[in-house]
Amino acid sequence: MTRPKLWTKDFIMVCLTNLFLSMNFYLLMVIFSEYTVKKFDAPQSLAGLASSIFILGTLCSRPLAGKYLDVIGRKKMLYSSIIVFIVTTILYLVINNLALLLIDRFIHGAALGVAATVIATVMTSSIPRERSGEGIGYFSMSVTIATAIGPFIALIIVQQAGYNMAFLMCVIFAVIGMVLSLALKVENVKISKEQAESLKGFKLSDFFEFSGLSMAILMVILGFAYSSVITFFSAFANEVNLTEAASFFFLVYAVFLLASRPITGTRFDVKGENSVVYPCMILFLIGMLILSQAQNGFILLLAGALIGIGYGTTMSCIQTIMVKKAPPHRVGLANSTFFVSFDLGMGVGPFVLGSILPSLGFRGMYVSMAVVVVLCIIYYFFAHGKKVSYIQKSLQAEQ
Structure with missing residues (x-):
């Protein structure tokens, strides 16, 4: 019996999209606390907050993205979140106020939370159910590769060219992710009236x-x-x-x-x-x-x-x-x-x-x-x- 095909164009593109967006995140993660201390003379507590507030942003946005994914539409959520992701990355190059940096960092994390949720859902829809373990395993490798290469690139760039060049590289990664996402086959899922009704309100099961x-x-x-x-x-x-x-x-x-x-x-x-x-x-x-x-x-x-x-x-x-x-x-x-x-x-x-x-x-x-x-x-x-x-x-x- 022939096994259903896993490595389709859509699966390859969704893995690459996730890779470049993750590279943006992990490149910044390894340098951001140190950047905050050097740029704003911030204490370690605030430097830690500047790094961790990104994760707080993803935590806040992921449940909302999961709930309204098929209500708003997968395409709208994916492309709008990546645009916000790019803009907030660009702002690192010009922000000179610590409070604004923290706000931008939170929004940046929230945008990634939405984009990553949509991308993961598109991925699970693009692989055969019989090969779900194998497919999700390969997809998660995009994050694994980013955790290895992102910090490695970050340290080299900061040592050789400074923080602004590292931020510029993050912008490039985000833009590449956007371009790749345009090649994805993102199909909006029609939900029944009963399913739509079940998503109304603010029960925990909605999130x-x-x-x-x-x-x-x-x-x-x-x-x-x-x-x-x-x-x-x-x-x-x-x-x-x-x-x-x-x-x-x-x-x-x-x-x-x-x-x-x-x-x-x-x-x-x-x-x-x-x-x-x-x-x-x-x-x-x-x-x-x-x-x-x-x-x-x-x-x-x-x-x-x-x-x-x-x-x-x-x-x-x-x-x-x-x-x-x-x-x-x-x-x-x-x-x-x-x-x-x-x-x-x-x-x-x-x-x-x-x-x-x-x-x-x-x-x-x-x-x-x-x-x-x-x-x-x-x-x-x-x-x-x-x-x-x-x-x-x-x-x-x-x-």
């Missing part, structure tokens, strides 16, 4: 898809654990004198995740989610333990490889599970709920972990996050894995 709530909770906790890496890794590498190897950490992360994707994506669709989620969460656990004890460059990069395969794959598996659980007309809400969960974990993590870091130290913090991953494995078993295993055994018995 979140609760069929995947257990997986959303898991994503919050895993995102919380991973935030210890994305936020404090640079400082940790400086403390243990591994800065040279550290510059390649996220590149190794991306390469190993990309290399594993054909295997994990296909296995998810053929063998089921448990066959991928359990091994990958264990790899994430081992990677965090190895990172906590890293004494040389090889061990540090080994941790990057294991965390890349472990966390990166688990993240795309959770998104796939949440999308498959949702009714077709609420796929947009399922995607926005997934990203809200991811943003929440990544947003809360730095504040909480920053407060306990002086007591635990970097190594102690990473060990504690490994314990959190163990709890996630146990939680997954009771919240989802046990039921999936029972269903699979029942189907095998019937055959």
Whole structure:
């Protein structure tokens, strides 16, 4: 039996669009706090706010985008949000007031929240359901590549040409994303009167898809654990004198995740989610333990490889599970709920972990996050894995 085609023009274009918009975000993420301190002589607390207020913007806009996606129309929401995304990026070049910078940063995040929700929904509509695990896995690689290349480019540009050139590069990435999005086949979905009526009002179910709530909770906790890496890794590498190897950490992360994707994506669709989620969460656990004890460059990069395969794959598996659980007309809400969960974990993590870091130290913090991953494995078993295993055994018995 011939498998349905995955790599269509629409799927390739939606992945590329997401890549360039994500490059804009991750390039700015690594330099923005430092820029705020140097440009406005801001204290570290405000510099941290200037960075994190972007995520607050995405958190506020994603639920609204998920709810009104098919009411307003996917095309209108996609193109209008990317235009706002471009304009707010351009404004970084001219803003000379910290309050205005914070407002612009919030709107920039909100625009990305809307655009990313629409793009993810268009992506899930463009892949065959039989290959959803594989397709969403490859799509999430666009973000993974951005997390590796964006910070790498940012540091080089700032060192060689300054912050304004970095902002200009972000504008270029955003414009490329806009041009690519014009080639997307964005089909507006007609909703019935009953579905339209169900979206009226302000019930929680209007903003979140609760069929995947257990997986959303898991994503919050895993995102919380991973935030210890994305936020404090640079400082940790400086403390243990591994800065040279550290510059390649996220590149190794991306390469190993990309290399594993054909295997994990296909296995998810053929063998089921448990066959991928359990091994990958264990790899994430081992990677965090190895990172906590890293004494040389090889061990540090080994941790990057294991965390890349472990966390990166688990993240795309959770998104796939949440999308498959949702009714077709609420796929947009399922995607926005997934990203809200991811943003929440990544947003809360730095504040909480920053407060306990002086007591635990970097190594102690990473060990504690490994314990959190163990709890996630146990939680997954009771919240989802046990039921999936029972269903699979029942189907095998019937055959």
